[in-house]
Structures are given as C-alpha cells and as structure tokens.
Amino acid sequence: MGNIDIKNAPVGVFDSGVGGLTVAREIMRQMPNERIVYFGDTARVPYGSKSKATIIRYSRQIINFLKTKEVKAIVVACNTASAYALEELRGELDIPIIGVVKPGAEVAANITKNGKIGVIGTVGTIESKLYNKCIREHNESAEVFGTPCPLFVPLVEEGWINDTVTMEVAKRYLAPLQDTGIDTLILGCTHYPLLRNLIGEIMGNDVTLVNPAYETAVKLSKMLEESGIKCDAPVKARAPHEFFVSDAAERFMSFANSILPYDVDTTKVVSIEEY
C-alpha cells in the first residue's frame, strides 16, 4: 500500500461482544476521519471465564479476519483479550496494536493525588489483578482497591442505563469503595462507561472517573499520528464503518444503534472459526 492508501485504511476494533462499541464510539468522536471495522465475537462471549490459550487462539482468528479488511492498526477493545493475548500477538503483527487496559491504568496512576485508586470490572478482570500490575508500573506506591460488579454488564445489555434498579445495584456495589478514600476510579469493563453518570453521582465530585475507552482512543490517535498513518480525509467521502459479528447480528445492531453516533444499517455474520 502507498502512504495515502495506508492513511485511508480502516482501524480494526474487536471485542468479545458489544462492550467494545464504547471504544469505537470514542474513536468516532475523537477521530471523525477514521474508518472502523468492528468485530464482536457474540457467539463465543464471554471471554472472562476462558483460558489464556483459548483467548489467544480466538484473538488470532479475529486478527486474521481483520487483516482481510486491510486494517492499518488494531484496537483490542476487550479487557480479557488485552490481558491474555496482546503481547503474544504483537510479535506476530506488522501493524500497530493496542489494548484497553494500559491506557486507563497509566492515566489513573498519574492523576491520583492520594495514591488510592479503585477499579471496577468483571469478576475475571478483578481476580486477574491486571490493573493493579499496570498501575504499579507507573506508580509504585499506589494502593489499588478492586470490586467486581457482575450485574452491570447484563443491566447495560438490557438497556436499563438510567434506571432506578441500576442505581440501586450500583449503590450496593460501590458502597465498600466509598469507605476506602479513593480519589480515582477506573471503569475497568468496556460496558461501564455507559453507566458513567450514575456511577459519578454515587461516588461524588471528589472521585475522578477514568474511562479506558476514552484513554484508548487518545492513545490510538497519538500512535496513528506518530506512525504517519492518521487519516486526513473525512470518512463521509469514503467507505463507511463496517460491523461484523460471529452470531446474533440483529441484537448486536440494535445495541450498536442505541449507543453509537452513527447509523448502523448492516451487520454481517462471519464464521470466525474458519480464520
């Protein structure tokens, strides 16, 4: 590909399901010129309970698929795949790849004033202590308090985002964190930014919320700039964003249209096991 072709190539974004759409949304907002090819592995969701070897195999298949779309960079918009597969896959690729864990951890480590950082996520993410490890790489003395919030994903997927039930659930999950004195809270699951207002209301103004989806898009922007492959032509003048899943395209599309600043009118089902 020539340099102009590379600039016009899309960014590949993948997740185990719909959660990574919050990352796609941030990319659309911050880099309206970039075109996205999104893959959601809706047939094999959730990744959280699967082994490292399986996650690497799944991620490799998805990357093989994204390569057929000639992507210029890849965003692993899934906490589990970022944790288990990112370093392994980076060595196999000749295009840039970033995950969602490090950008959020780095920002939290740098902005905390009292060194007390909270992390909320799925049971898998919290038990893996991956955020703790990444935070300490930038702030050795930070204290990290992790709390799993297992009902947040199903509540978001049910569409109960500004809802009295969700508020009640959030109050219960966040109560132990409120007692720790944290001044920074990482929304450590791709679904959680959709509950940001509600979580902010409960935690109050003294706690800064870190949205890894936002920070990942910031990092992607820098990376594309530095590599000289950032697009400068408006996306509307070119092919539109594309969406692919491994199952249940209708359900995916309805969720996508409820959160993206973009009208998703087609989602194709891919036999991902063949890649």
Place this chain on the structure above:
Amino acid sequence: MGNIDIKNAPVGVFDSGVGGLTVAREIMRQMPNERIVYFGDTARVPYGSKSKATIIRYSRQIINFLKTKEVKAIVVACNTASAYALEELRGELDIPIIGVVKPGAEVAANITKNGKIGVIGTVGTIESKLYNKCIREHNESAEVFGTPCPLFVPLVEEGWINDTVTMEVAKRYLAPLQDTGIDTLILGCTHYPLLRNLIGEIMGNDVTLVNPAYETAVKLSKMLEESGIKCDAPVKARAPHEFFVSDAAERFMSFANSILPYDVDTTKVVSIEEY
C-alpha cells in the same frame, strides 16, 4: 453390568453451568437413594447463543465423559441442549436420556383450566418457541405467552434471591404476563425455580407455577422404575455424588453449596474438549 450393579450406577446430569443444579436438587429430594454425577460446562456457558451443530457437539462430548463414569441414565438439565441435541443424541445411546423441556410443558398443558399458559425463560428459549410447540402437542388449543427475563440468571448467580432489587426486576418483567389472564406459568429456565417464592408472590394464588426441575425428577423416577434400574440402597452406603466442571470449580462449588441439600466438598475440572 449385572442388574444390581446397574441399579447402583449413578445418574448423569449436565447443564451449561450451575442452573442444572436445581434439577440435581429435585433428584436428591425425590430419590434420596440415587447417586448423581453432575457436569457443568462452565467454560463454554452460555449455550443460548450458540448454533445447533455446536450444542450437539458439546453435548456429545459431555455424554462421552459421563459414560466414563458408567452412568445408567442421563438428564439433560439445560433448556438449550434439550431443545437442540436431545433427539439427535437419543439415537446414539443405549441408556435412557431425558430433557427438561417436555416434562414441564406436558404438565402445564394438562393442568391449565382456561388454556392460557405463560412461559418465562432466556431470550434464546423464548425466541425458539420450543415450549409453545411441546405444549401444543398435549393441548392443541392452548394459548402460550412467552416473556424473556434476561436479568434473572445473573441475579440468581449473584446470590440476590430474596432481594428488593430482584423483586423490582421481577415486577417489571412479569407485568405484561399479568395482563394476559394466564392461569399457569412455566419457570422455563433452570435458574428460575430459585426465584419461585418471589414470582409466586407477584403472580398471586390464581396462577399455578410449573417447575420443570421438579417435573423432570418425577419423570426420571418413573423412567428408572419402568426400566427396573431404580436404586433401592441408601446413597450414604455407597460412593457420594460427584461434581465436574470445565472451568472455575471454586465459584461452582460455592453456588452448589448455597442451593443443594448436600455438602459439596470437591469439584474437579475436566478438559471436556478432549472427549
């Protein structure tokens, strides 16, 4: 095996995860002499969004594993596997096998007085209309009203069983069913019997709840009796129940101990893809 050996052989019970434990619980209550070998496919849960071919393949692997435990009969304690794999697998087996859908559907079809039957379940179960089909085989003129309740499974798995949040969620899900005039309601997901009291309180005394876990155990008892392989020696005099999963044994065991009338002190992880 001789006849006494067959009588003493265990019953294999499997599910995509922990839900089928409600069926194991009913078997323990109704047939305290029977020994159970339970397999929960916790690494590949949920089955609801997977294709028929995949579900058949997974079920076949699990049955191959259960056969190594010399089970005398198999209970498919999972709605999706009952729907997709049961008939296919029956032809391959030389021991009896039953599922959870037909026993509940048959009872509901027979006990309804006004011919209006409600079914609650996962999105997959409701969209498949399998209960509708099975009910109509016994009651051609029955009207069936299905409502998915996607948050019930995560709420039960979080242990919020007698809980104000769960009550609020249930009221919202069941409201449309209350307007239909049903006199019978099938709890069409293996987790839902754990919410029976709460659902009963909302639906009132005029609606009879059908618990497929209970009806499946009743049918199993008849089947073992008719085949002359029902156990007559107390389970305590023999090997205890056994529990196997494909991942996350600790989490499984803690859930099992919260609902079973039996102390689960060991759960082994099986590499089910090798069977």
